[in-house]
Amino acid sequence: MINITALLIVSINTSPASVHADQNEDSKLTNYNEDGLLPIHKAALDGLDLSVKRILTNAESKGDIQQQLEAKTIDGSEMTPLLLATAAGKLDVLQCLLDYGANYNAEDTNGHGELLTVILFYVILTSLS
Numbered sequence: 001m002i003n004i005t006a007l008l009i010v011s012i013n014t015s016p017a018s019v020h021a022d023q024n025e026d027s028k029l030t031n032y033n034e035d036g037l038l039p040i041h042k043a044a045l046d047g048l049d050l051s052v053k054r055i056l057t058n059a060e061s062k063g064d065i066q067q068q069l070e071a072k073t074i075d076g077s078e079m080t081p082l083l084l085a086t087a088a089g090k091l092d093v094l095q096c097l098l099d100y101g102a103n104y105n106a107e108d109t110n111g112h113g114e115l116l117t118v119i120l121f122y123v124i125l126t127s128l129s
Contacts, residue, residue, distance in 0.1 A: 029055060029058065029059070029068070030067075032073075032074055035075060036073045036074040036075030036076075037073055037075070038068075038071050038073075039051075039055060040052060040055045040056075040068050040071060040081045041071070041073055041079070041081055041084055043055065043081075043093070044081040044082070044084045044085040044088070044090065044093050044097070045084045045085070045088050045090075046088075046090075047085075047088065047090035047092065047093055048093070049090070049092035049093045049095075049096050052081065052085075052093050052096050052097065053096050055068060056068055056069070056096070056097075056100045060100070065100060065101070066101075068081070069081065069082075069097065069100060069101060069102045069103065070102075070103060070106070076109065077108050077109055077110075078108055078109045079108045080102070080103070080106040081093075081097055081102065082094065082097045082098070082102040082103070082104065082106055083106055083107075083108055083112075083113070085097060
């Protein structure tokens with residue numbers, strides 16, 4: 001005997017509308033805004049570690065984790081989420097990105113990596129105090 005409830009659940013979960021909604025959500029994560037940032041860049045810059053984690057968990061489930069971790073801004077600086085979080089001093093985001101395997105050797109278009117950014121950030125902070 002066929003289980004009607006199971007058939008209904010399967011048909012609802014695989015309906016074109018739900019598949020389309022998933023594709024729309026995925027495309028939002030790979031669409032750059034007018035500032036040349038992906039959602040992961042914006043979240044990293046703003047220190048939204050839970051948003052970064054959600055984006056990376058979603059990407060990991062689809063096998064696109066490296067694409068998100070190594071995505072570069074298209075604003076002329078070509079910064080990765082790790083570089084942005086470092087430049088903004090967002091330690092929780094840094095930890096999250098490193099936990100997911102972000103490339104800590106990444107460099108921007110000027111050849112600056114996050115270590116240099118940390119040093120510059122430290123120099124700026126100490127000069128203000």
